[in-house]
Amino acid sequence: MIPKNGYTYAVSRLKAMANRLLDNNSIIRLWESETFSSAMKLLSETHYAQWLSEMKNENDFESLISSELNYVVSETRSISPDKRIPILFQLPFDFHNIKVLVKDKITRTGNQGRRIDLLTSLGNVSVEDLILAVESEDYRLLPFGLHAVLPESLSIWEQSHDVLMVEKRLDAALFELMKSIAESIEIEGVKKWVRAKIDAENIRNVLRLVRFGLEIGKISSFLHEGGFISKEKLLLLVNEPLEGWGRLVGFADAAMALSEITDFSDTEKSLTELEKSLDDYVTGVLGPYRYDAFAPENILAFLWAKDIEAKNLRIILVGKANDVDKDVIRGLLRNVL
Amino acid sequence: MAVTKFKKASLVLLGEVEEEVISILQSMACCEILPETAEAKTHSWAEVIKSTDEALSDVRFLLRFLEPYFMEESGKLERLLGEKPTFTMEELEGTAKNTDLASLSAKVRKVERRLLEIRTTFSKIESNEGILRKLEGFPYSLSIISSGTSRISSVVGTLPVVYLEKFKDAVQELLATDGEVFVASFGPKETDATVVLMYDKERANQVGEICEKVPFTKLDFPGELKDTPEEELSKLEQAKDKLAKEEESLRKEASMLASEWVPTLRKLLDYYSVVRTRYETLIGTARTQKTSFIRFWVPEASVGRLKKELAKFEECIELKLEDPDESDQPPTLLENPRWALPFEPLTRLYGAPKYGEIDPTVPMAPFMFLFFGMCLGDGGYGILVASAIIYLLSKYKIVGDTRNFLNLLLLGAFSTIAVGALTGSWMGDMVDAFPFLALLQPIKEKLAVLNPMSDPITFLGISLALGVIQILFGLFIAFWDSLRKKDYMAAFGDNGGWISLIVGLLLLGGVKSGFLSGFSAGLLGKMLSILGAVVLIATQGREKSGLFRKLLSGVLSLYNITSYLGDILSYSRLLALGLATSAIAMIVNTLTTLVISIPFIGWVLSIIIFVGGHLFSVVVNTLGAFIHSLRLQYVEFFSKFYSGGGKIFQPLEYKTRYVKIVGNNLLDQ
Amino acid sequence: MEILGVMLAVLGAALAAGLAGSGSAIGVGIAGEAGAGIMTEDPGKFGLVLLLQALPGTQGIYGLLTAFFAILKVGLLGGEAIEVSVWQGLGVFFACLPIAIAGYYSGIAQGKTSAACIQLIAKRPEETGKAVILPAMVETYAVLALLMSIILLNSIKL
Numbered sequence A: 001m002i003p004k005n006g007y008t009y010a011v012s013r014l015k016a017m018a019n020r021l022l023d024n025n026s027i028i029r030l031w032e033s034e035t036f037s038s039a040m041k042l043l044s045e046t047h048y049a050q051w052l053s054e055m056k057n058e059n060d061f062e063s064l065i066s067s068e069l070n071y072v073v074s075e076t077r078s079i080s081p082d083k084r085i086p087i088l089f090q091l092p093f094d095f096h097n098i099k100v101l102v103k104d105k106i107t108r109t110g111n112q113g114r115r116i117d118l119l120t121s122l123g124n125v126s127v128e129d130l131i132l133a134v135e136s137e138d139y140r141l142l143p144f145g146l147h148a149v150l151p152e153s154l155s156i157w158e159q160s161h162d163v164l165m166v167e168k169r170l171d172a173a174l175f176e177l178m179k180s181i182a183e184s185i186e187i188e189g190v191k192k193w194v195r196a197k198i199d200a201e202n203i204r205n206v207l208r209l210v211r212f213g214l215e216i217g218k219i220s221s222f223l224h225e226g227g228f229i230s231k232e233k234l235l236l237l238v239n240e241p242l243e244g245w246g247r248l249v250g251f252a253d254a255a256m257a258l259s260e261i262t263d264f265s266d267t268e269k270s271l272t273e274l275e276k277s278l279d280d281y282v283t284g285v286l287g288p289y290r291y292d293a294f295a296p297e298n299i300l301a302f303l304w305a306k307d308i309e310a311k312n313l314r315i316i317l318v319g320k321a322n323d324v325d326k327d328v329i330r331g332l333l334r335n336v337l
Numbered sequence B: 001m002a003v004t005k006f007k008k009a010s011l012v013l014l015g016e017v018e019e020e021v022i023s024i025l026q027s028m029a030c031c032e033i034l035p036e037t038a039e040a041k042t043h044s045w046a047e048v049i050k051s052t053d054e055a056l057s058d059v060r061f062l063l064r065f066l067e068p069y070f071m072e073e074s075g076k077l078e079r080l081l082g083e084k085p086t087f088t089m090e091e092l093e094g095t096a097k098n099t100d101l102a103s104l105s106a107k108v109r110k111v112e113r114r115l116l117e118i119r120t121t122f123s124k125i126e127s128n129e130g131i132l133r134k135l136e137g138f139p140y141s142l143s144i145i146s147s148g149t150s151r152i153s154s155v156v157g158t159l160p161v162v163y164l165e166k167f168k169d170a171v172q173e174l175l176a177t178d179g180e181v182f183v184a185s186f187g188p189k190e191t192d193a194t195v196v197l198m199y200d201k202e203r204a205n206q207v208g209e210i211c212e213k214v215p216f217t218k219l220d221f222p223g224e225l226k227d228t229p230e231e232e233l234s235k236l237e238q239a240k241d242k243l244a245k246e247e248e249s250l251r252k253e254a255s256m257l258a259s260e261w262v263p264t265l266r267k268l269l270d271y272y273s274v275v276r277t278r279y280e281t282l283i284g285t286a287r288t289q290k291t292s293f294i295r296f297w298v299p300e301a302s303v304g305r306l307k308k309e310l311a312k313f314e315e316c317i318e319l320k321l322e323d324p325d326e327s328d329q330p331p332t333l334l335e336n337p338r339w340a341l342p343f344e345p346l347t348r349l350y351g352a353p354k355y356g357e358i359d360p361t362v363p364m365a366p367f368m369f370l371f372f373g374m375c376l377g378d379g380g381y382g383i384l385v386a387s388a389i390i391y392l393l394s395k396y397k398i399v400g401d402t403r404n405f406l407n408l409l410l411l412g413a414f415s416t417i418a419v420g421a422l423t424g425s426w427m428g429d430m431v432d433a434f435p436f437l438a439l440l441q442p443i444k445e446k447l448a449v450l451n452p453m454s455d456p457i458t459f460l461g462i463s464l465a466l467g468v469i470q471i472l473f474g475l476f477i478a479f480w481d482s483l484r485k486k487d488y489m490a491a492f493g494d495n496g497g498w499i500s501l502i503v504g505l506l507l508l509g510g511v512k513s514g515f516l517s518g519f520s521a522g523l524l525g526k527m528l529s530i531l532g533a534v535v536l537i538a539t540q541g542r543e544k545s546g547l548f549r550k551l552l553s554g555v556l557s558l559y560n561i562t563s564y565l566g567d568i569l570s571y572s573r574l575l576a577l578g579l580a581t582s583a584i585a586m587i588v589n590t591l592t593t594l595v596i597s598i599p600f601i602g603w604v605l606s607i608i609i610f611v612g613g614h615l616f617s618v619v620v621n622t623l624g625a626f627i628h629s630l631r632l633q634y635v636e637f638f639s640k641f642y643s644g645g646g647k648i649f650q651p652l653e654y655k656t657r658y659v660k661i662v663g664n665n666l667l668d669q
Numbered sequence C: 001m002e003i004l005g006v007m008l009a010v011l012g013a014a015l016a017a018g019l020a021g022s023g024s025a026i027g028v029g030i031a032g033e034a035g036a037g038i039m040t041e042d043p044g045k046f047g048l049v050l051l052l053q054a055l056p057g058t059q060g061i062y063g064l065l066t067a068f069f070a071i072l073k074v075g076l077l078g079g080e081a082i083e084v085s086v087w088q089g090l091g092v093f094f095a096c097l098p099i100a101i102a103g104y105y106s107g108i109a110q111g112k113t114s115a116a117c118i119q120l121i122a123k124r125p126e127e128t129g130k131a132v133i134l135p136a137m138v139e140t141y142a143v144l145a146l147l148m149s150i151i152l153l154n155s156i157k158l
Helices: A008-018 A024-032 A036-043 A047-054 A061-079 A084-107 A127-136 A146-160 A163-185 A188-212 A216-222 A231-239 A242-248 A254-259 A267-291 A297-321 A326-332 B015-028 B045-069 B076-081 B089-098 B101-134 B161-174 B201-213 B229-283 B300-313 B338-350 B361-376 B379-395 B400-423 B435-447 B456-484 B488-512 B519-539 B547-570 B573-595 B602-641 C002-041 C043-073 C086-123 C125-155
Strands: B006-014 B086-088 B152-160 B179-183 B192-200 B291-299 B317-322 B660-662
Touching: A008 A061, A008 A297, A008 C002, A008 C086, A024 A036, A024 A297, A024 A326, A036 A061, A036 A297, A047 A061, A047 B101, A061 A084, A061 A297, A084 A127, A084 A146, A084 A163, A084 A188, A084 A297, A146 A163, A163 A188, A163 A216, A188 A216, A188 A231, A188 A267, A188 A297, A216 A231, A267 A297, A267 A326, A297 A326, B006 B015, B006 B300, B015 B229, B015 B291, B015 B300, B045 B101, B045 B229, B086 B089, B089 B229, B101 B229, B152 B161, B152 B201, B161 B179, B161 B192, B161 B201, B192 B201, B291 B300, B300 B317, B338 B361, B338 B400, B338 B602, B338 C125, B361 B379, B361 B400, B361 B456, B361 B573, B361 B602, B379 B400, B379 B573, B379 B602, B400 B573, B400 B602, B456 B488, B456 B547, B456 B573, B456 B602, B456 C125, B488 B519, B488 B547, B519 B547, B547 B602, B573 B602, B573 C043, B573 C125, B602 C043, B602 C125, C002 C043, C002 C086, C043 C086, C043 C125, C086 C125
Parallel strands: B086 B660
Antiparallel strands: B006 B291, B006 B317, B152 B192, B179 B192
């Protein structure tokens, strides 16, 4: 009956840190601001102010956001009793980096510069190590089985010259890895989070690939096992018009995400709407653990909330900078936990 | 006992006076504005709000930055407890007009940015210094590493010490005279050494080969380091000095700005918040082309004042007052006699009563007073607490809830002294434990009527009896309340049934155990319990359908007697906590007398134990006494008749943090 | 064998002070961990956190109290030596058990509640009043156990 997992300090600390999350009100205030500069001014009144010196110029909000995220992730990593939880959260960023580097390697011609600006420092493996490994083609030191996945995906490219196939291989590796880590952690909410992430990725994939006009067998190979919704169920979606999707997966929580899509005629728009609803769906999976004072899930929930906050900020600030209509921005904003 | 009555007011006003009228309402602080259904907020007030928001955000930023540099004139405690300086709205408006916030905030932002830059530069310098320290003794100028010459290039990196020889051999073998290795000095415990390899640019391939043979980790070398390490180090030292000086002067500037501006900024923060609330109300009104319309709650007592203040606008406004109807949810304003005021925060802590419901403050107050005394239950501790509070109250001008709370503790302390005197407990058994206090013994004996240490059962009986009284009292309040609401079923069925059953059972129990005698008492007890039980069986199933189910729920409801039993037993904590206080005090006293026999330092130790022990004990026990007597109110007493769930009256008013705005007649409470 | 009687009483006292104290120590520890987490971010909450952290500490005091009563009863704290039979000693030992057991478990449970309430005040400082009451609900059972221990001790005639 003694909470033996030792998460009391970490969860309490994160709950206090969560007070600084931009709540719905602050997000709405940012959203309501008329211009980009007034939004930036509002942002500089929040705790993001401490990263102002990181900005390279007036418009460089990306440095603000990523400094904050980096800080939060490293803090969380240092206080989390089980490091595998933050590692799990960071894995998708590693794979993002790998995708960027692999694509860069296979599409680059001549002396064109590398797209380092697309890399994120949020991964487990430092950007420098990754670049070095890819540059020198020496993958031996990469952790998480990356040493096998990376060369493999490059050889897939050699054989097929199809970027989709490479992505497929990398995604499969990512979710395999996430699943195995989540299994080893033995924490219910973490496993659920991974399953929800897989659901979200699968549904996204189906919609995307149907739009590309791929046939069902091909699509099947892009789906990952281990979500709440089985592969078979997902494949039923392929021949169904979008309106019917919610009904087909009706038994799963993800149906909520689908039912929120209002406009099915415009696939581009429904894809962005879907992205938003799927994020909300993943957020919802972690919701119940918020009320448990000792639940390790709170660590993941906090990181995820921070990630969502960063997404929201990017949506608003990019929108403001490009004079996007307010209502469009509004439609993209994710729920804050 | 009941909460204040409210009127629902609707006010139609012409556009040209609306600003003035709202200002007056705000200064009167007696109207809670009802939100209107949101419409497009395109009125010109939006501009005012926007400019106010801008000013507010400047002020907030300035305060955030400057406050850490500000030396409070009065102590922090004093500011927390003390009264705020007073200003009129006009004075504040003048201050706002005369302050150039934009230029001030631009100035401060510059300072802040520069400070941040300095900090970044500092950390960069420090990391450079780290690199330079490693390379101390490097014979050439560092430009050979950072930029190289026309022929020579170099790499810097770290290498495990054990590989050094292999590395040198490899260089010798592959580069021969075209390369030169510098190994920085390293301590005996370090496992890695820093090495520099300089080589002919044309031999770059061999260098790559060499580096692959050993676990060589390349370091990024900062390009701005050009001279020898020693020179660079002294340069950095100078740069650091300069930066430190600049930082120092910036900080000085900041603290000068702080002492000049913080008081003003605090005033402005309050001023702009007040203004913002006002215009937010204005923009929230429902409006037509020329008129606007607001609805608000106003306490009946303030209606006269409100009408008087608004009399001069007679032609431009129309005010209509109504009583709240069923569907309304008016706010709650607690109104209590002066003596019960200290207990009011406790009611609010639990949750304010709903409009029209009973305010439990007065019924609770005497019990809370008594229970606190019984739980702490030591005359000496009572005196300690009372004197601490009297000191605080006389030293600082304390207002608001803090004052109420201190008054509550003070009352509790008095009750503690009384209980302590009656039970003969003065710092535990201090009077008996120390021979030199023997003089006081007769006085103590005279006052004491009961010693809970030797006779806990009597004290337990008193505690439980108090519990019975409070619970029955709670049931009676509920009974009366149901009558008032004309809910006779609830009054006689629920509350009456239980009262009858409990009283009857108590009488029976009294007769059986011999406390009461006489046939009539027993008979009365029997009759009351049977009556109560029958009433409960008959009424408790009234929401169920079907005779059998009605009866079944009625009979099952009798099982609730256990919860009443539990409630009453819960009052035994009065004894337990009271005993705990005396006993802890006694332990402290015993320890004190035990150590006094130690030679030389005995008396020092005993003083330390005595003072420290009793201080600890008084703090812990006061906390316990407060929490547990409060719990008896909340859990055992309130549950009988009170549910809370009301909304506290929140008038449109001057809500401030640092200053008090005068000219508003606060509601007479 | 009156020495065995005394020793049984001492065992009771040791259990009361030891177990109830352990319960409090664990409880205060849990609450303290949570408090440290909150204060890392917001050092201004020190007062409130300290208050909530102190709440699970009372079981230890109750245990100490009972232990004190028990050894006082058998005359180990000065005064004249009292004859204690084995049965009487056993009685004192049993009388100490309520607070020993309830003190241990309620201390831990109260610590957990306190920790959760500390998190509550981090999020909603205005609800401090309610946050203080919740741990006090747990303590009730320690108080009842203390009461029983004292009454039992009192009823043993030596």
